[in-house]
Amino acid sequence: MSYLLIKKSGLHTSIQDEGRFGLAFYGIPQSGYMDSVSAKLANRIVGNESGSAVIECTYTAPSIEFGKNFIISITGANMGWTIDNNPIPRYTSLYVRKGSVLSGASAREGIRSYIAVQGEMDLEATNGSYSYYGRAGMGGLNGQLLKKGDQIPYKKRRSKWEFRFVAEEERLKLSIPKLIPIHRGPEWHLLDQQSKESLMQGAWTINADSDRMGALLVGRSLSFRTSANMSSVPVFPGVIQAPYNSSPIVILQDGQTTGGYPRIACIPHQSLGLFNQIRPQEHFEFFLVLD
Amino acid sequence: MKSIQIDQVKFKVDPISDRRTRLVKQNGNDHTSLPALAEYILESKIQGVIDVVSTNVEMLISHTDTLPLITKRMKDIQMPKVSKVSHYELPVCFSKGLDWDIVETQTGLKKNKVITMFLKTTFKLEAYGFLPGFMYLTGLPEAIQCLRKSIPRQKVNAGTIALGGQYAGMYNLESPGGWQSIGHCPIDVFPFQQPSGPVLKIADTISFQKVSLAEWKELDRENFTIQDYIAR
Structure with a gap:
């Protein structure tokens, strides 16, 4: 049969595509791949369209049985992937036989891994997207995370084998200390001089309570030149908000669409994937890109 | 710039x-x-x-x-001079309100008086935002305005009607709630799964109809949407 069977769920495994557009006005977030660089590479390797739905694995790998012969690829974090207990490489096309089982362990570098399967999932999109957004029960498989016993159906199509491979230079470098570029945000000027400098000087970490909605930054508290109350303003994935006397928060893919705190800076779209691969307790630094 | x-x-x-x-x-x-x-x-x-x-x-x-x-x-965008505005009447059960004590203290008014003033008001949908489908309604009389909570309630149900500053609001998803809950609307006002988008448009007007607990139970069915309510 043309499906994938989930034998073990992993920690937080979901279906994601490019995201849901045109609904942020109603407070519905974009969602979609947390690391779009790795997800798109996975699609490219199997010959899918760039924005196709993939399986996003977080921290711990799921275990998946293939209902027929499929062509797949795995990118992003190294979760020690195996097929029928034989180690397999990432960033290359793989031909998997019916009945074989893909498994893995905990992520070693990075935290998110992507599984692309050649073809198209045979699911119903919610508001134009397959992306799982738990809060409103949208997308995914029946609006839920993938769990043991789930079957992901695929549209019947003949597999087309082609050996494809992504060179080291094109992959995100997850093993080395991360430097995250930021732009100044609309309320950058509200930070005092010392805080502007302290944002870029020294390491930050991400609080373990962070999720697809937002990342809580741990490091230093920032102070402002004024504590004037702000009107509510639009925000989007990548915006760094700094509540007064509290830790900065990076709005992520499932995050709110408006907020009332100063938007001090912004991680550019193409760098958000790297940011979203940072592990809890891992040290990273910001550097300022002048526009 | x-x-x-x-x-x-x-x-x-x-x-x-x-x-x-x-x-x-x-x-x-x-x-x-x-x-x-x-x-x-x-x-x-x-x-x-x-x-x-x-x-x-x-x-x-x-x-x-x-x-x-x-x-x-x-x-070249030009909004139509006279835009079509629709009026909706939504059911609300006030005995489902969770913060009546706070509302009575802050307004200095008895629950019944607050309810009377609330029901007399024609609200206007000013914006959606913050959380999926959350509706900001303007028109709340000053006498029944309340402060937001300093620490949000951990969970309010989808359909909760609440007061926050100059606004009345409606939660369309279960979420943490920083506003003062005064009641619950049992029908699904923003059916997320429907491709046609939300029924209520910006600037549409809304008034509320009081329903008893028994009527609320009758209406509080799964997937009972605003279209079903209007058509009933």
Whole structure:
């Protein structure tokens, strides 16, 4: 049969595509791949369209049985992937036989891994997207995370084998200390001089309570030149908000669409994937890109 | 910084990130509602515009084409002079309110008096936002306005009707709640799964009809939407 069977769920495994557009006005977030660089590479390797739905694995790998012969690829974090207990490489096309089982362990570098399967999932999109957004029960498989016993159906199509491979230079470098570029945000000027400098000087970490909605930054508290109350303003994935006397928060893919705190800076779209691969307790630094 | 005029509203144009541009409302044109203009831009389906978010002071346009192309296409937008406004009557069960003690203390009014004033009010949908489908309603009489909670309640049900500052609001998803809960609306006002989008448009008016606990139970069925309620 043309499906994938989930034998073990992993920690937080979901279906994601490019995201849901045109609904942020109603407070519905974009969602979609947390690391779009790795997800798109996975699609490219199997010959899918760039924005196709993939399986996003977080921290711990799921275990998946293939209902027929499929062509797949795995990118992003190294979760020690195996097929029928034989180690397999990432960033290359793989031909998997019916009945074989893909498994893995905990992520070693990075935290998110992507599984692309050649073809198209045979699911119903919610508001134009397959992306799982738990809060409103949208997308995914029946609006839920993938769990043991789930079957992901695929549209019947003949597999087309082609050996494809992504060179080291094109992959995100997850093993080395991360430097995250930021732009100044609309309320950058509200930070005092010392805080502007302290944002870029020294390491930050991400609080373990962070999720697809937002990342809580741990490091230093920032102070402002004024504590004037702000009107509510639009925000989007990548915006760094700094509540007064509290830790900065990076709005992520499932995050709110408006907020009332100063938007001090912004991680550019193409760098958000790297940011979203940072592990809890891992040290990273910001550097300022002048526009 | 560049500026642009859309339907007589002057904006400062600020490309905040790749593919995202802020339009910041300039002073001197307070008559146009930004969320209403944003909704119109969204519904006009301008080529290359993929998302629009708006508050009272600022709009955010997400786009796939270059900014000069987008601003060129947006310049010609003109909202219809007389826009169609619909009125909706929504059921509310006040015995489902969780914060009546706080509301009575803060307003200095008895629950019944607050309810009477609330039911007499014609509200206007000013904006959606913050959380999926959350509705900001204006028109709340000053006498029954309440402060937001300093620590949000961990969980309020979808359908909760609450007071927060100058607004009345309605939660369309179960979520943490920072507003004072006064009741519950048992029908699904924003059925997320429906491709046609929300029934209530910006500037539509809403009044509430009091229902008893028994009537509330009758209406509180799964997937009972606002369309079903209107058609019943």
